[in-house]
Each structure stands twice: as C-alpha cells, then as structure tokens.
Amino acid sequence: MKRALYQRLTELYNAYVDTFREADGKLPPMMELKRIHTAHVVANARLIAEGEGFDAETTHACDAAALLHDTGRYEQLKRYNTFRDADSVDHAVFSHDIVKEKGWLDGDPHRESILAAVLYHNRRDLPDGLDALTLAAAQTVRDADKLDIFRVLEHQITTTDWRHNSQAFWNLPTTARPNPVVLDDIRSGRPVAYQDIRSLADFVLIQVGWIRNGLAYATTRRLCAERGHLAFRRDFLHQLTDDPAVDELCQYAELPTQGVS
Ligand SMILES: [Fe+2]
Structure with missing residues (x-):
C-alpha cells in the first residue's frame, strides 16, 4: 500500500520535472543538479529511517517528504533565474504550495505530515508541538538534506x-x-x-x-x-x-x- 503510494508519487514528480526539459530532452544544468540532489536526499532519508528503526508509516512519510522537499526549485530557477531565496521566493514554501496545489498527496493518510516536513525543511528551528510522525519526517528530511549539502560542497571544492x-x-x-x-x-x-x-x-x-x-x-x-x-x-x-x-x-x-x- 505504502509502496504503491510512493510509486505513484515518484511518477507524478518525474512527470513534473520532465516539463522543465528542453527540446533535446535535457534539463538545464542547474536543474539537473537539483534532480540529482533530490535522489541523494531520498537515499539518505531511507538510510536514516532504517537506522532509526522507523515503522512503515513513518518511513513512507520520510521517503515522500525527501522526494518532494525541493519541488519548487525548478520553477524558482525558471521564473527568477536564481536559487537564492532572498532574491526570489522561499523555496520551501514554494515547494509546499506546488505539491499541495497539484494534489499529489490527496488520499495519502500522511498528507499533512509530509506537507509540513516539506514546508519546514529549511527553517532554522522546527515549531513546537509537532506530532511524532511529522517530527520524524521533518527531522529526517533536514538531516538527509544536510548530508547531501556536505557532498555538494566537497564536490565543488574538488572540481x-x-x-x-x-x-x-x-x-x-x-x-x-x-x-x-x-x-x-x-x-x-x-x-x-x-x-x-x-x-x-x-x-x-x-x-x-x-x-x-x-x-x-x-x-x-x-x-x-x-x-x-x-x-x-x-x-x-x-x-x-x-x-x-x-x-x-x-x-x-x-x-x-x-x-x-
Ligand atoms: Fe531545500
């Protein structure tokens, strides 16, 4: 059941990313970096969920939030030609709004938790009072994102x-x-x-x-x-x-x- 939900979500996400491809089928290079980043964040989130022994429901919310956390990056770059939020939009709010508006999580029992994890992924602090599943999804995405930001910095320095x-x-x-x-x-x-x-x-x-x-x-x-x-x-x-x-x-x-x- 959870697998089917995630599979559907992946198809929706990939089809959305495809709309930003150019005539030659390639994404603009900066967008391609975000697509690769997202794949790494998903992989990191899985390792964290596994290592922390999360149950199937929580793991699903972590997977989904990791996949969706930077959804808004593509439209942000297209519209504003920058990834600098201060010069454009808060990309977490933008990601949250796009996912919500497209209805990708409609019918998912953890819709609100996943949306919250996307929304809060770049905040300095998480709000108080989150329920356990939402907190786990939010913390997992934030940790998984940081791990990949470490990789990206090292890649930039070495290349x-x-x-x-x-x-x-x-x-x-x-x-x-x-x-x-x-x-x-x-x-x-x-x-x-x-x-x-x-x-x-x-x-x-x-x-x-x-x-x-x-x-x-x-x-x-x-x-x-x-x-x-x-x-x-x-x-x-x-x-x-x-x-x-x-x-x-x-x-x-x-x-x-x-x-x-
Ligand atoms: Fe992000």
Missing part, C-alpha cells in the same frame, strides 16, 4: 578552481580569516547570521556547526562520520587559515555526546 573563482561560494574571499563572531556563534551553538559570513572559511565553518549541533539523529551522525565530512572540512579549513579555532571546533564536533537525539 572547481576555488582559489581563483569562488563563484560557487558566493564569491567570498578565500584568504580572509574566519570572522570571530562566526567562531563564537558556532562555539556556543548559536545560529550564524548570514551578514556575518565574510570568508570562505566562515561558509565552511557553518557546516562544522551543523555537524556539532545540527543533526537530529544518531544514524545521521554515524553516516556523517563514515563519509568523513568533518575530516574533509578540517583539512580544507587548514588550507584556508591557521586559526587555532579550526581544530578546537572540529575536535569538539567529534565528541560522541553531540546532537539532540
């Missing part, structure tokens, strides 16, 4: 000439030292304000902050460790700065007691 062109990193200066305000925010588990991100080191340190405090599940932290995401960031930060805070923050992130679950 671009970032020292000379940091376009993939908001054109941030690559040689500037980390902002002490950012270091302090991460040290004390506070969210970093975007206006405080002044260097490529700051940009990468935000992800160190996620690894320290931002992953909800033990399974996600295990996957993160197995994939070497923290080690990659520490090594890369060493290329950018000799600030001793790098080792301090990265070592602390490795302590097994970190995280909320």
Whole structure:
C-alpha cells in the first residue's frame, strides 16, 4: 500500500520535472543538479529511517517528504533565474504550495505530515508541538538534506578552481580569516547570521556547526562520520587559515555526546 503510494508519487514528480526539459530532452544544468540532489536526499532519508528503526508509516512519510522537499526549485530557477531565496521566493514554501496545489498527496493518510516536513525543511528551528510522525519526517528530511549539502560542497571544492573563482561560494574571499563572531556563534551553538559570513572559511565553518549541533539523529551522525565530512572540512579549513579555532571546533564536533537525539 505504502509502496504503491510512493510509486505513484515518484511518477507524478518525474512527470513534473520532465516539463522543465528542453527540446533535446535535457534539463538545464542547474536543474539537473537539483534532480540529482533530490535522489541523494531520498537515499539518505531511507538510510536514516532504517537506522532509526522507523515503522512503515513513518518511513513512507520520510521517503515522500525527501522526494518532494525541493519541488519548487525548478520553477524558482525558471521564473527568477536564481536559487537564492532572498532574491526570489522561499523555496520551501514554494515547494509546499506546488505539491499541495497539484494534489499529489490527496488520499495519502500522511498528507499533512509530509506537507509540513516539506514546508519546514529549511527553517532554522522546527515549531513546537509537532506530532511524532511529522517530527520524524521533518527531522529526517533536514538531516538527509544536510548530508547531501556536505557532498555538494566537497564536490565543488574538488572540481572547481576555488582559489581563483569562488563563484560557487558566493564569491567570498578565500584568504580572509574566519570572522570571530562566526567562531563564537558556532562555539556556543548559536545560529550564524548570514551578514556575518565574510570568508570562505566562515561558509565552511557553518557546516562544522551543523555537524556539532545540527543533526537530529544518531544514524545521521554515524553516516556523517563514515563519509568523513568533518575530516574533509578540517583539512580544507587548514588550507584556508591557521586559526587555532579550526581544530578546537572540529575536535569538539567529534565528541560522541553531540546532537539532540
Ligand atoms: Fe531545500
């Protein structure tokens, strides 16, 4: 039953993505990156659901929310030619509205939970009072998304000439030292304000902050460790700065007691 629902959802999603294909059958490259990102987020969400031992209902909500979480990215790029929400639309609201309006989840007993997980996936904090299934779906998508954002950053660093062109990193200066305000925010588990991100080191340190405090599940932290995401960031930060805070923050992130679950 759940399998059939998810299968139908996948067909609807794929048919929707196909509407953005060009005459040669290809998606514009930036959209193709989002399609690939989504496939990775779905795979990550499955690993998390499995690792956390979720029941079939919860696993279905996680799968569906992972598949749908970035639905609005295609229309966002088409309409506004950017993925920067501040210059266009909140892509989570946009995704939620498109999925709802198209009725893809009509008849799904977990429609509201899945929609909520899509809507909240990019929020700084989840609202209080979510029921257990909605909370699990929302936290799983957020963790699964972060794991893939780690992969994407590593891909960008290893495949671009970032020292000379940091376009993939908001054109941030690559040689500037980390902002002490950012270091302090991460040290004390506070969210970093975007206006405080002044260097490529700051940009990468935000992800160190996620690894320290931002992953909800033990399974996600295990996957993160197995994939070497923290080690990659520490090594890369060493290329950018000799600030001793790098080792301090990265070592602390490795302590097994970190995280909320
Ligand atoms: Fe997203």
